[in-house]
Amino acid sequence: MPVRFAAGTLALLALAVLLVPAVVQLDQSLVDLRAAGQPPSLAHPLGTDEVGRDVLLRSIYGLRVSFLVGLVAALVSMVIGGLMGLAAGSLGGLPDRLLMRVVDGFNALPHLLFGIFIVALFAPSAAAVVVSVGVTHWTTAARIVRSEVLSLRSRPFVEAAISAGATRTRVVRRHLLPHLLPHLMLATVLMVPHAIWHETALSFLGLGLPPHLASLGNMINDGQRSLLTGDWWSSLVPGLFILVPTLAVSVLAQHWRDRRSPRWRSELEL
Amino acid sequence: MRAVLKMVAWRAAFAAPLLVIVTIGMFALAQASPFDPVRQYLGERALVTSPEVAESIRQNWGLDRPVLEQYATWFGNLVSGDLGESRSLHRPVVEIIGDRLGWTLLATGSALVLMFAGSLAVGTLAAWRRGSWLDRAITGGAFANEAAPVFWLGLLAIWIFAVQLDWLPAGGLTDPAAVAIDPADVFTHMILPVTVLAVSQSSWLILYVRESVIGVLREDFVIGARARGLRERTVLVRHALRSALLPFLTLLGARMPELVTGAILVETVFSWPGVAAASVQAALAVDFPLLAALTLLGTAAVLAGNLLADIAYTVADPRVRTLGVS
Numbered sequence: 001m002p003v004r005f006a007a008g009t010l011a012l013l014a015l016a017v018l019l020v021p022a023v024v025q026l027d028q029s030l031v032d033l034r035a036a037g038q039p040p041s042l043a044h045p046l047g048t049d050e051v052g053r054d055v056l057l058r059s060i061y062g063l064r065v066s067f068l069v070g071l072v073a074a075l076v077s078m079v080i081g082g083l084m085g086l087a088a089g090s091l092g093g094l095p096d097r098l099l100m101r102v103v104d105g106f107n108a109l110p111h112l113l114f115g116i117f118i119v120a121l122f123a124p125s126a127a128a129v130v131v132s133v134g135v136t137h138w139t140t141a142a143r144i145v146r147s148e149v150l151s152l153r154s155r156p157f158v159e160a161a162i163s164a165g166a167t168r169t170r171v172v173r174r175h176l177l178p179h180l181l182p183h184l185m186l187a188t189v190l191m192v193p194h195a196i197w198h199e200t201a202l203s204f205l206g207l208g209l210p211p212h213l214a215s216l217g218n219m220i221n222d223g224q225r226s227l228l229t230g231d232w233w234s235s236l237v238p239g240l241f242i243l244v245p246t247l248a249v250s251v252l253a254q255h256w257r258d259r260r261s262p263r264w265r266s267e268l269e270l
Numbered sequence: 271m272r273a274v275l276k277m278v279a280w281r282a283a284f285a286a287p288l289l290v291i292v293t294i295g296m297f298a299l300a301q302a303s304p305f306d307p308v309r310q311y312l313g314e315r316a317l318v319t320s321p322e323v324a325e326s327i328r329q330n331w332g333l334d335r336p337v338l339e340q341y342a343t344w345f346g347n348l349v350s351g352d353l354g355e356s357r358s359l360h361r362p363v364v365e366i367i368g369d370r371l372g373w374t375l376l377a378t379g380s381a382l383v384l385m386f387a388g389s390l391a392v393g394t395l396a397a398w399r400r401g402s403w404l405d406r407a408i409t410g411g412a413f414a415n416e417a418a419p420v421f422w423l424g425l426l427a428i429w430i431f432a433v434q435l436d437w438l439p440a441g442g443l444t445d446p447a448a449v450a451i452d453p454a455d456v457f458t459h460m461i462l463p464v465t466v467l468a469v470s471q472s473s474w475l476i477l478y479v480r481e482s483v484i485g486v487l488r489e490d491f492v493i494g495a496r497a498r499g500l501r502e503r504t505v506l507v508r509h510a511l512r513s514a515l516l517p518f519l520t521l522l523g524a525r526m527p528e529l530v531t532g533a534i535l536v537e538t539v540f541s542w543p544g545v546a547a548a549s550v551q552a553a554l555a556v557d558f559p560l561l562a563a564l565t566l567l568g569t570a571a572v573l574a575g576n577l578l579a580d581i582a583y584t585v586a587d588p589r590v591r592t593l594g595v596s
Contacts, residue, residue, distance in 0.1 A: 107527075108569065110530035117296065120561060121299055200419060227428060243418045
């Protein structure tokens, strides 16, 4: 039941993000002071913020921007991590040990702090956010790919290919990548919510996307001023647009993991 | 004891080069940055300042020297304890950190203790009443909490406890009208940020404690303790929880980066005058000396946390202590 509910919620949000911008245009710089600070009503289902912008419409646009930035950032980290893991796993020996020390090193860094550092020096923008998330989050993918490559390397079909004289690139492309892709795809799906979290956190701190742009972090940042006067909708509602999809993805991932490893599931059910 | 010393030496051998590499990375990033500190220093005056004057400032700051020499000077100063002067606050970085570090340690330390105690109690409760509505509420709440951004949680807490109920102050260290720092006043200001930080970090711990207590409750020695007729609480706390706890000391060390991240966001939301919030202010003002020092401090905090977790593990687990396995 929760699995279907999570899938349904994600589908609904995906539809909203895809269809709403096609139907209703959002004027990013629109200010309507007559409609400022209205609580939820029929005209504005989730109220308006302190300069009269519709919270629901901006949240949907914000989710779209956050999702795009999060997806690109997750892909960047997967590509970096995938290449690193592939290199470590297939080269072995000294390069492997060196790369794994690099992974340990990156894991010891407080990610948000380095994100802040990178964004601060290269002027806040979507590109800076993508880079800051990408270069600090590739280690998970690297570990997954490396351990998978290590187990694949000793399988008979890989050994057969090598003994038949296949080149290193051919082994990697024809024999390793097809097995690695599903793992990488799941890791990417799981990384997207985390990357969205990073984007919104940076925007919330004023170090993310340009302030006028409708993004979830920017909206929470704008809304926190009017929170003290009792206007909860303009800051807390955009937060729900982060919380709900993140929760839905983690429910689905959990379900998928349980299905893939029934032993673990049956142990939990005991 | 020797195992502990060996552990410290091993960790230090990893930490020292890492910190040096971090300084190199930060310096390289600053070099690659399009940002010009002289222009920032001049501000609006940059338009009316002659290029000669700007050039002399540049020379004065040593920015015309070769990059390697600049790095060597900066690194040498760092090692000798001179962290430079903050460009936005116009005070020595060491002073700023000295003023603020105590508040950060107070808040994050209290949050850690609260998180620890709270998660152990809640996780054990869920494991003990496994499958009940209470267990489902706790696990569901933990998953939802994991998905909620910590700054959103902070704003939610402000809205409920400061705006609607008006029980607690919304932020700051003391009452705005206060002239001196009164411990009771600081305490009421601490409650919300510390609780939010503790709650936001607790999800994984609650789920972890729940799962491992469930696992341990099936072990023979627990069943044996029950069969001997020991009280349920004794079985749960003295037998199950104790042996479920060991591996999580290492996990706690691995969560240090998350703690630093949480501290940054919570301190910012609640205007807590700590070092973590200062890193955001430094970033907004592109204050390289302060930001670099704080980033280094954050990394050092993570490494120190890992080390402490390892030591605690060595001390707590007799197998590691005597056999040296880890």
